[in-house]
Amino acid sequence: MKFELHTTDPSGARAGTITTDHGTIQTPIFMPVGTVGSVKAVTQEQLRQDVKAQIILGNTYHLYLRPGMDVLREAGGLHKFNGWERPILTDSGGYQVFSLAANRKIKEEGVVFQSHIDGSRHLFTPENVMDIQRTIGADIIMAFDECPPYPSEYKYAKRSMELTHRWLDRCIRRLGETEPVYGHAQTLFPIVQGSTYKDLRKASAEAIASRNCDGNAIGGLSVGEPEAEMYDMCGLVTELLPKEKPRYLMGVGTPWNILQNIELGVDMFDCVMPTRNGRNGMLFTWQGVINIRNKKWATDFSPIDPQTPSFASQQYTRAYLRHLFVAGEFLALTLASIHNLAFYLDLVREAREQILQGTYGAWKSKMIPQLQTRL
Amino acid sequence: MKFELHTTDPSGARAGTITTDHGTIQTPIFMPVGTVGSVKAVTQEQLRQDVKAQIILGNTYHLYLRPGMDVLREAGGLHKFNGWERPILTDSGGYQVFSLAANRKIKEEGVVFQSHIDGSRHLFTPENVMDIQRTIGADIIMAFDECPPYPSEYKYAKRSMELTHRWLDRCIRRLGETEPVYGHAQTLFPIVQGSTYKDLRKASAEAIASRNCDGNAIGGLSVGEPEAEMYDMCGLVTELLPKEKPRYLMGVGTPWNILQNIELGVDMFDCVMPTRNGRNGMLFTWQGVINIRNKKWATDFSPIDPQTPSFASQQYTRAYLRHLFVAGEFLALTLASIHNLAFYLDLVREAREQILQGTYGAWKSKMIPQLQTRL
Numbered sequence: 129m130k131f132e133l134h135t136t137d138p139s140g141a142r143a144g145t146i147t148t149d150h151g152t153i154q155t156p157i158f159m160p161v162g163t164v165g166s167v168k169a170v171t172q173e174q175l176r177q178d179v180k181a182q183i184i185l186g187n188t189y190h191l192y193l194r195p196g197m198d199v200l201r202e203a204g205g206l207h208k209f210n211g212w213e214r215p216i217l218t219d220s221g222g223y224q225v226f227s228l229a230a231n232r233k234i235k236e237e238g239v240v241f242q243s244h245i246d247g248s249r250h251l252f253t254p255e256n257v258m259d260i261q262r263t264i265g266a267d268i269i270m271a272f273d274e275c276p277p278y279p280s281e282y283k284y285a286k287r288s289m290e291l292t293h294r295w296l297d298r299c300i301r302r303l304g305e306t307e308p309v310y311g312h313a314q315t316l317f318p319i320v321q322g323s324t325y326k327d328l329r330k331a332s333a334e335a336i337a338s339r340n341c342d343g344n345a346i347g348g349l350s351v352g353e354p355e356a357e358m359y360d361m362c363g364l365v366t367e368l369l370p371k372e373k374p375r376y377l378m379g380v381g382t383p384w385n386i387l388q389n390i391e392l393g394v395d396m397f398d399c400v401m402p403t404r405n406g407r408n409g410m411l412f413t414w415q416g417v418i419n420i421r422n423k424k425w426a427t428d429f430s431p432i433d434p435q436t437p438s439f440a441s442q443q444y445t446r447a448y449l450r451h452l453f454v455a456g457e458f459l460a461l462t463l464a465s466i467h468n469l470a471f472y473l474d475l476v477r478e479a480r481e482q483i484l485q486g487t488y489g490a491w492k493s494k495m496i497p498q499l500q501t502r503l
Numbered sequence: 504m505k506f507e508l509h510t511t512d513p514s515g516a517r518a519g520t521i522t523t524d525h526g527t528i529q530t531p532i533f534m535p536v537g538t539v540g541s542v543k544a545v546t547q548e549q550l551r552q553d554v555k556a557q558i559i560l561g562n563t564y565h566l567y568l569r570p571g572m573d574v575l576r577e578a579g580g581l582h583k584f585n586g587w588e589r590p591i592l593t594d595s596g597g598y599q600v601f602s603l604a605a606n607r608k609i610k611e612e613g614v615v616f617q618s619h620i621d622g623s624r625h626l627f628t629p630e631n632v633m634d635i636q637r638t639i640g641a642d643i644i645m646a647f648d649e650c651p652p653y654p655s656e657y658k659y660a661k662r663s664m665e666l667t668h669r670w671l672d673r674c675i676r677r678l679g680e681t682e683p684v685y686g687h688a689q690t691l692f693p694i695v696q697g698s699t700y701k702d703l704r705k706a707s708a709e710a711i712a713s714r715n716c717d718g719n720a721i722g723g724l725s726v727g728e729p730e731a732e733m734y735d736m737c738g739l740v741t742e743l744l745p746k747e748k749p750r751y752l753m754g755v756g757t758p759w760n761i762l763q764n765i766e767l768g769v770d771m772f773d774c775v776m777p778t779r780n781g782r783n784g785m786l787f788t789w790q791g792v793i794n795i796r797n798k799k800w801a802t803d804f805s806p807i808d809p810q811t812p813s814f815a816s817q818q819y820t821r822a823y824l825r826h827l828f829v830a831g832e833f834l835a836l837t838l839a840s841i842h843n844l845a846f847y848l849d850l851v852r853e854a855r856e857q858i859l860q861g862t863y864g865a866w867k868s869k870m871i872p873q874l875q876t877r878l
Contacts, residue, residue: 165826166832166834169837171834171837171838172818194829194830199801199826203802203804203822209823209826211820427573429577429583439548440546443548443586447574448585448586454569454570457539458541458544459541461833
């Protein structure tokens with residue numbers, strides 16, 4: 129993986145290009161989440177052509193449980209299995225083990241947990257999670273970490289962070305001892321933790337930076353803390369992470385969260401919000417936020433969002449989409465998901481334009497109140 | 504509407520072209536069902552580009568209840584509302600009133616029923632059903648009929664058929680007194696009834712033919728009767744319906760039902776089977792029937808159906824589709840629906856080729872056992 133930083137805007141926002149064996153990614157970028165190998169309710173053609181996704185995510189925890197390693201290995205990896213030949217990033221399963229699995233026990237060795245599907249018992253260690261991500265075959269893979277909940281006591285957050293750092297070294301060692309399974313390169317991103325404690329975040333950022341990996345991630349944010357605290361932590365960490373490496377803020381967020389964090393020097397984002405909220409009828413548009421189930425849209429025959437360059441956004445009306453939601457039609461989920469994702473991708477594309485022109489700060493300040501408007 | 508009959512194959516199968524104000528339809532044709540203005544889980548682009556649908560159905564009963572006439576009128580009709588600019592056919596609501604609505608009471612005037620959604624009371628008459636179909640704006644509209652259940656006593660079937668004939672005359676009268684709402688022409692198809700009684704079917708076919716409408720439909724079949732009985736009734740009726748008008752067999756059926764009825768001189772079909780069964784994991788292919796949830800497909804990395812010319816059928820593997828079903832992913836519903844519909848459309852396209860070459864009978868006899876194979 130190669131990262132070229134083209135420019136840093138006066139505001140601090142960055143524009144760059146990541147090159148992987150499956151193609152390039154223009155940053156800042158938003159990555160749609162394809163939990164079990166499918167971005168929910170959206171086909172791979174729609175992702176390519178309508179959403180214009182450059183990279184998608186897969187969740188190691190989910191893929192490990194279903195379809196499982198045997199199927200993925202025999203398929204030739206996730207790219208071959210789901211037919212997505214552009215870049216893929218997989219998380220490490222850490223977050224899902226803590227949010228979804230039952231009866232989890234954290235030990236130095238790793239985490240024992242029970243599947244949320246059938247209750248079967250499993251062990252994740254830094255080593256086997258690296259092996260699993262080798263088998264999935266993503267271009268960018270994440271270190272195995274513990275993501276402490278918000279709020280966490282200082283003592284717990286510190287111990288957890290130190291465990292994450294020790295696990296990181298085991299991840300790095302394991303990767304050094306193994307080869308990619310399918311020929312293409314896989315790049316490890318370690319994860320900064322430290323909850324909402326400034327000294328821990330600093331210590332973690334320094335520890336992570338010292339490993340000299342090709343990209344770095346910020347985890348443990350957007351887990352319930354106030355937005356101001358997220359921005360504080362993020363800004364503090366990006367100050368310390370190497371400038372010549374991409375920074376990925378995990379699990380963030382709303383359109384305005386993304387714009388704010390781009391200014392803090394973040395290059396990559398992922399979040400289930402555009403798809404999950406979309407499936408509940410919440411649409412993000414260039415004009416503001418729409419609850420499409422609202423009666424007021426029943427006879428609004430204007431496009432879902434004329435400014436978002438996707439077929440779903442421009443060729444279907446608000447009235448029709450509302451009808452589909454009210455009638456409980458599957459197509460509602462598809463159109464809302466495509467629109468929201470296309471909007472997120474258009475948002476970061478425009479952010480990149482503004483950065484390249486050096487006008488990001490003023491543009492962002494103008495956009496945020498508009499994006500937050502309730503229509 | 505214009506119907507040009509190009510050829511009748513030695514077997515009796517027919518190839519023709521229907522021309523409507525929204526474009527042409529090559530017959531024999533299968534029409535995907537878009538109940539409430541959406542073919543379930545499939546976008547209009549996928550219908551055009553991947554399924555290659557030439558005409559879709561809308562259900563008057565469903566559209567009347569949701570989104571309702573006010574919304575459809577203000578939208579400019581269903582074509583504008585759902586963005587499908589090719590031909591549309593609407594049924595008359597008769598079938599749904601009898602299969603879905605509660606507390607229905609049939610009188611000479613019409614049918615009083617309660618909505619299956621909110622229990623509200625409504626009256627369908629031949630006159631207001633014509634008005635409703637004017638407001639929906641389909642290119643082909645259906646007469647209001649009673650569809651008796653199977654089995655029905657002779658006396659009931661006869662009375663019901665006579666009522667359907669009287670209602671037909673009221674439909675014809677009402678249409679003569681009203682104009683299309685959106686400028687394009689609307690063509691009425693009356694419906695042959697008569698349950699499984701040969702003399703009633705004959706009488707009904709003669710009565711329907713005598714009205715000299717531009718197309719004719721056969722209703723009340725595929726409602727639980729043995730397949731042999733369906734073919735008997737259909738063959739008997741097509742003998743009596745005018746040759747120069749298209750014949751539409753409502754609600755049929757499996758791929759082999761369609762091939763058999765094409766030979767009996769049917770030109771148009773609709774059925775929820777490809778979408779409904781698809782959503783349950785039943786796939787129709789050129790090689791036979793697949794239950795994609797079966798464990799045997801877990802590592803079958805061949806295309807869903809290499810012979811069906813759709814992106815869904817060729818670019819996704821059986822193993823991936825099985826995984827999506829097992830994991831409960833929405834994308835499973837979309838891919839299975841697109842594949843099944845594309846297969847049905849490919850089936851009638853190939854049937855048409857065979858008819859034009861005069862080889863339909865032998866081809867059909869060879870195909871039916873193959874299509875019925877359980878893979």
